[in-house]
Amino acid sequence: MAEVGQLTVRLDKPKYGQVAPAVTVLEGASPYGRRSIVLLIHGYANSQTTASGSFSACLSNLEKIASKANTSLLSPVFEFYWPGDVDIPVISEMSYPWEIKPAVASAGKLAEFLEGLAGPGGTPVEVHFISHSLGGRVVLETLKQFLSNTKSPVIVRSISLMAAAVPVHMAESTKELLNAASLPTRRQVLFSSSDLVLMIAFRLGETLAFEGFFPEAVGSFGNPTKMSQQQHNLHGYKHWDYWPSASAATYLANFLQVPVAVPPPPNVIAENPGPNSRNLLAAAVPDRALPVRSLP
Numbered sequence: 001m002a003e004v005g006q007l008t009v010r011l012d013k014p015k016y017g018q019v020a021p022a023v024t025v026l027e028g029a030s031p032y033g034r035r036s037i038v039l040l041i042h043g044y045a046n047s048q049t050t051a052s053g054s055f056s057a058c059l060s061n062l063e064k065i066a067s068k069a070n071t072s073l074l075s076p077v078f079e080f081y082w083p084g085d086v087d088i089p090v091i092s093e094m095s096y097p098w099e100i101k102p103a104v105a106s107a108g109k110l111a112e113f114l115e116g117l118a119g120p121g122g123t124p125v126e127v128h129f130i131s132h133s134l135g136g137r138v139v140l141e142t143l144k145q146f147l148s149n150t151k152s153p154v155i156v157r158s159i160s161l162m163a164a165a166v167p168v169h170m171a172e173s174t175k176e177l178l179n180a181a182s183l184p185t186r187r188q189v190l191f192s193s194s195d196l197v198l199m200i201a202f203r204l205g206e207t208l209a210f211e212g213f214f215p216e217a218v219g220s221f222g223n224p225t226k227m228s229q230q231q232h233n234l235h236g237y238k239h240w241d242y243w244p245s246a247s248a249a250t251y252l253a254n255f256l257q258v259p260v261a262v263p264p265p266p267n268v269i270a271e272n273p274g275p276n277s278r279n280l281l282a283a284a285v286p287d288r289a290l291p292v293r294s295l296p
Contacts, residue, residue, distance in 0.1 A: 002075035004059065005029030007039075009109045010048060010081050017083045017102035023113035029076040035119045036126040036157070038077040038256065043133020043165060044084040044099040054132070054243035055079045061249035062256070069259050074128060082106035084134060096134070096165070096205030103134050107141030114142070115152045122153075129159040129184075130252055132242055133197075136164030136218065140171070143180035158186040158255045161228075162242040163195055163219035165202050167212050172224035181227045188230040188255055190248055191222040192237035 005028035009020045031037055040058065042051035059077065066073045083102045117125045129139045139159055146152050159181075170176040181187065193199070198217040206215050216223065222231035232251055234242070242248045 002073055002077065003029035005031060005076055005078045006081065007031070007078050007110075007113070008048075008081040009106045010083050017099060019083060019102055019105040019109060021109075023109055029078070031076070031078060031117060033118070033120055034076060034125060035123070036074055036128070038074050038128045038130065039080050040077065041080045041082070041129065041131040041135035041138050042084060043131075043135045043163070044096055044103070046084050048081050051081060051084075052079065057244040058130075058249060058252070061244075061246045062253055062258075064246070065249060065253045066258050069253075071258055073253070073258060074256050080110065080138075082110075082138060096201060097209040099134060100137070100205075100209050100211070103137045104141050107138045108145060110138065111142045111145035111149075114154050115146075115149060118153050124153045124155045126155045126157050128157050128256060130162075131160070131164070132162045133219070133239065134165040136161040136166050140166060140177045140180050143183045144177060146183060147179055156184040158188075159184045160188050160190070160252050160255050161218065162190045162248060163192065163198060163237075163239055164189060164217065165198060166218045167206055167215040168218055168223045169212055169215055171218050171227045178224075178227060186255060187228040188232065188251065189218060189222050189228045190232050190234055190242065190251060191219045192234045192241075193220055194236050195219060195239045197239035 006026035007023050008026055009023055011018055011020050025031065040055050042054060046054070062073055083106070084099055114125070114127065119125045129142075131139045139161065143156060143159075146154060146156070164171075166177065171181060172178055195217075198220045202217045203214040206212050218224075218227070222228070222233065225231065234245075234248060237245070237248075
């Protein structure tokens, strides 16, 4: 059985997005001495309870895909919680400008934690990132810190960014996040132009945060193309449709080296989450990566 663990930089009573001094390992699997790990990172306006439900839905879909393919998923999987739900007296989507700083700070703590890990016998740890929304910013800021540490034991194998709340102008700049985004061996972006949170709230929030003037989000049209190897347009998807979607999970499974037998049909909408099953099939990281097949 695959193992699922939890990591957090949340505090019991945070004030305005305050980040814990270091990553804490919660219940479940231990990340120490692992050859590889998979990290799930939620977005903004998510309480820990909400994020946990999203992770459970995604893991349930991945389990079903692995079962149908008569194979197994990479293990262990770790849910990473950060304070992405700043308590301010406005609607949650408009809290975005106040959540960028906690996202960047959380990335710094996560990078420090991962840099302190080692695999069996001191070998490097292989990491796969799956993120949603502002969690994509957490991923890229984490990788940015790796660039300045030439002795890091981390090997980033893949990143999957869903509805990434990351400004395109930052993702395409070598002075900002492009070099960090290019660090993983395999990179994919799942996006949708129907995502009004990214089309409206994100652009306004980034403007208020002085990170550009109504900038486009990576998760709106998949730009910039040079940042990722694969871009998949999930037509009609709204901002909160990704985690519970069986179709999105197909793309994630592909990047986690699960052979996908049936491509997702075009123009599908997100499905309701399945049961909160955590009993994933376990497997060690294969000696070589399976070929990645681009799906329509």
